[in-house]
Amino acid sequence: MPRTIWSGAISFGLGTVPINVVSATEDHSVRFHQYHLEDMGRVWVRKFCETEDREVSGDEIGKGYQLTKEHVMSISDDELSSLPSPAHRQGDRASSSSRTPEAVPRDNERSGHV
Known part of the structure; x- marks a missing residue:
């Protein structure tokens, strides 16, 4: 029996429906392969x-970025x-308090006060 993550109830007027949320622990998906229909x-x-x-082999394949x-x-x-990791770049951003991203509103703009 799965373990309950959350339990509660929903009320509809005079009736109450108990709710239990359980975790999904099994993979029930079906995986198919492709086959040639003749043989x-x-x-x-x-x-x-x-x-x-x-046809090319694996050692002939590389990575690239399409510019145009x-x-x-x-x-x-x-x-x-050799490139810095995304986590490293985010750490640099967080450590420099003098730079504020333009897309993020300040707290007074968020609340509607100017």
Whole structure:
């Protein structure tokens, strides 16, 4: 029997309905594979280069960022690891109290007082 996380009640006029919220602990999803209908052979996803019109191996695949429709900037794993982590950048933002983001309203603007 699952353990109750929260319990309470909802009142509708003269009637009260008890409510218990329990955690979902089991994965009941069904996973399917793709099969070739003629011979029921398993279908696999293959990496394919659209420019050279051929299948490529894993060591030929890298990361890149599409700047424009025609220009892609490649980036290596070493370059990615040298970048500061998002948590580090947020820490820098929080430590510098002199900078206030423009999109965040001050407390007096939030309450409607100017």
